[in-house]
Amino acid sequence: MEDFEVKFKAKIWIYEGPTPWYMITVPLNVSTIIKKRFGHLHRGWGSIPVIVGIGESSWKTSIFWEKKGTYLLPIKKQIRVKEKITNGDIVEISLLIQNVGL
Template sequence: MQQYTFGAELWAYGGEASWVFVTVPADLSADIRARPRPPRPGFGSLKVGVRLGGTSWSTSIFPDAKSGCYVLPVKKAVRTAEGVDDGDTVTVELTVRE
């Protein structure tokens, strides 16, 4: 399993019920992408474990064509538990599980 720790800003993808994401830095995204793995469905998504502050959860990261990086969705329950939201910089511990 690959493990990464990085700091990044939370950003909202517009709309009323907008999703909030963190962009995985370009160098880490390139490293994740370079690792051989079997193809899978889901637009290139990868299963990951995440820790943000005292909160841990399982989710997926998704390739973002615009930035060329992976993006990580951060659900409202996590943002509420950690007292963070759009525009805040957070430290993320990411474990790629596949």
Template sequence: MIVDFEGELFRWQARTDAWYFVALPEPLSLDVREVPRLGRGFGSVPVQASIGGSSWRTSIFPDAERGTYVLPIKRAVREAEAISEGDAVPVHLDVLDG
């Protein structure tokens, strides 16, 4: 499943670290949930993500608070693409069979 969407970069504060994510749209999250796959840690789903000229492999994770999957955006990508909290981020996502 290959999709393009735009989402707002948000910060999630853990105990000592801050993590940054973009939430997938609700309809897309529902489509991802419907695909049968083997269980993985924390309900994660492997993906190939691209933002601008940056591309990387990671996983999306279910976020019970939002009711959607969220894509973690690592610091190297945020810096390379000059994005920060609150920015609208265009994402190209290839959801892998994993």
């Protein structure tokens, strides 16, 4: 299976739980492709390991499947501070799923 890389723009929003999380919803069309190609590889919580890029930052994390049919991408504080992004901002994301280790 080949690596999968995609770029898209999305809005940052806050998941209001006991501990707020800053999230990006992976667009439906991209989520559909990921689910079809990599859904059988889901780990705990429906997660798939990814490498994400925003601005000058790149890091390893996971995307998480949700019942609405899309994946959620958490954006950690270190990245938000470095890239000067916050709730409501629209950002360009590079998302890579590598075949290695899957």
